[in-house]
Amino acid sequence: MAKTYKELMDDARQIVPEVTIDDVKAQMGNGAKPMLLDVREREEYREGHLEGAVPLPRGFLEMRIEETVPDKSTPIIAYCAGGVRSLIAARTLKEMGYEHVTSMSDGYTAWKNAGYKWVADRQFTQEQMTRYARHFTLPEVGEQGQAKLLDAKVLCVGAGGLGSPVALYLAAAGVGTIGIVDHDTVDMSNLQRQILHTNDRVGMPKVESAEMTLNALNPDVNVVKFNERLSSENVMRIIKDFDIVVNGCDNFPTRYLINDACVMTKKILVDGSIFQFEGQVTVVDPNDGPCYRCLFPEPPPPGAAPSCAEAGVLGVLPGIVGCMQALEVIKMILGAGKPLVGRMMHFDTLSSEIRVLKLRKDPNCLVCSENPKITELIDYEEFCGLRAVNAA
Amino acid sequence: MADSITITVKLFAMLKKYVPEGSSDGILLSLPSGATVQDAVDAVKIPREQASMLVVGDTYVEVKTVLEDGAELSIFPPLAGGVRG
Numbered sequence: 001m002a003k004t005y006k007e008l009m010d011d012a013r014q015i016v017p018e019v020t021i022d023d024v025k026a027q028m029g030n031g032a033k034p035m036l037l038d039v040r041e042r043e044e045y046r047e048g049h050l051e052g053a054v055p056l057p058r059g060f061l062e063m064r065i066e067e068t069v070p071d072k073s074t075p076i077i078a079y080c081a082g083g084v085r086s087l088i089a090a091r092t093l094k095e096m097g098y099e100h101v102t103s104m105s106d107g108y109t110a111w112k113n114a115g116y117k118w119v120a121d122r123q124f125t126q127e128q129m130t131r132y133a134r135h136f137t138l139p140e141v142g143e144q145g146q147a148k149l150l151d152a153k154v155l156c157v158g159a160g161g162l163g164s165p166v167a168l169y170l171a172a173a174g175v176g177t178i179g180i181v182d183h184d185t186v187d188m189s190n191l192q193r194q195i196l197h198t199n200d201r202v203g204m205p206k207v208e209s210a211e212m213t214l215n216a217l218n219p220d221v222n223v224v225k226f227n228e229r230l231s232s233e234n235v236m237r238i239i240k241d242f243d244i245v246v247n248g249c250d251n252f253p254t255r256y257l258i259n260d261a262c263v264m265t266k267k268i269l270v271d272g273s274i275f276q277f278e279g280q281v282t283v284v285d286p287n288d289g290p291c292y293r294c295l296f297p298e299p300p301p302p303g304a305a306p307s308c309a310e311a312g313v314l315g316v317l318p319g320i321v322g323c324m325q326a327l328e329v330i331k332m333i334l335g336a337g338k339p340l341v342g343r344m345m346h347f348d349t350l351s352s353e354i355r356v357l358k359l360r361k362d363p364n365c366l367v368c369s370e371n372p373k374i375t376e377l378i379d380y381e382e383f384c385g386l387r388a389v390n391a392a
Numbered sequence: 393m394a395d396s397i398t399i400t401v402k403l404f405a406m407l408k409k410y411v412p413e414g415s416s417d418g419i420l421l422s423l424p425s426g427a428t429v430q431d432a433v434d435a436v437k438i439p440r441e442q443a444s445m446l447v448v449g450d451t452y453v454e455v456k457t458v459l460e461d462g463a464e465l466s467i468f469p470p471l472a473g474g475v476r477g
Contacts, residue, residue: 275405296470298444300441311406344445346404357466
């Protein structure tokens with residue numbers, strides 16, 4: 001027999017316990033907090049919601065709830081604006097086997113009017129809604145992840161072979177602030193791999209060329225230029241305003257300099273390096289795991305590890321390794337997946353073999369151990385044995 | 393216990409120049425039982441200061457680690473680039 005709206009609601013109340021906003025407030029103050037499920041439309045959620053609430057509009061409930069809440073014994077409090085949609089949603093959840101579902105009877109409107117704590121998500125422009133639409137669809141990114149990307153500050157050391165794909169993909173992803181350190185100018189021989197730059201910019205400072213390309217790709221990005229060579233004197237000033245440093249440099253003194261500076265300032269370092277047909281990527285998290293010196297305590301003797309200028313490099317290789325670095329940066333910003341902290345990915349393009357190696361923290365590391373012997377930046381050219389070579 | 397073990401050594405990047413011709417899938421080494429990673433590094437004639445990252449299987453090992461029969465030792469040097477130049 002067909003039911004009226006009132007009968008339908010009365011039926012639902014027989015099945016679903018209702019709680020008041022005060023009950024919810026009390027429960028959220030306890031240790032084992034129930035999950036808050038906001039079943040309103042995205043626009044309503046965006047304008048304000050209970051802190052920690054998971055958005056799942058009523059229209060998508062049946063389709064997405066099992067992905068969102070796989071454990072059907074999870075305590076759930078559903079809410080909407082006034083307690084009607086959430087009651088019907090909660091009834092559906094009961095029918096789907098969720099054991100502990102309640103509905104907040106007076107809804108978000110009453111919660112807000114009572115002066116209880118609520119939060120608003122970042123407001124995206126229409127252009128941003130379109131630009132980042134593919135990110136919004138991914139549960140690991142979504143609007144909250146996109147807001148983290150837009151708030152993130154990432155420094156790229158080098159606007160060359162590695163720095164080009166790193167900066168391009170971070171800009172495309174909407175990383176809000178991208179710093180670029182490079183003292184060089186664009187050379188014709190760079191264009192075989194350094195895809196930030198173009199033919200008509202030969203002779204232009206690389207930081208200028210990088211800014212032009214990144215701004216043309218995504219006007220959301222604030223490019224901060226450092227047209228200088230990174231050194232012990234300027235590194236702390238340059239990295240201080242950034243959360244993550246991406247290493248795309250081409251020499252050992254700078255690698256050790258950046259590692260030490262990041263360890264000393266507890267900044268995440270995403271390191272990438274290449275040689276001819278092989279590449280390596282690892283993430284140094286000074287709060288958790290080994291640093292570059294734990295892997296390579298001593299630099300190789302001068303001349304033992306030739307630069308790409310000397311040894312040549314296949315242009316697509318820095319493209320691949322730089323993209324892997326950009327991926328690790330984005331994972332770290334989002335807190336998604338398992339970053340390459342304590343692991344190194346080694347990629348051999350000729351054999352098409354990827355190895356992921358487990359690293360170990362050196363208990364006697366000069367920089368990141370409990371009792372480090374190096375607590376201030378040193379002369380890295382001298383450390384790498386280059387002072388004598390250069391003078392010769 | 394056997395008197396000797398056989399291991400495979402794989403070299404990467406700049407260290408590939410130490411691979412003898414025809415050994416591109418790895419250098420087969422016969423070493424006395426109880427041989428360490430350092431013994432293997434010396435046997436393939438790599439300067440000790442260039443053999444910094446030593447891996448058996450997928451796990452970092454020390455030079456004094458004793459090798460087991462059938463082990464695959466990979467030696468990775470640090471890479472300088474990035475590319476500018």
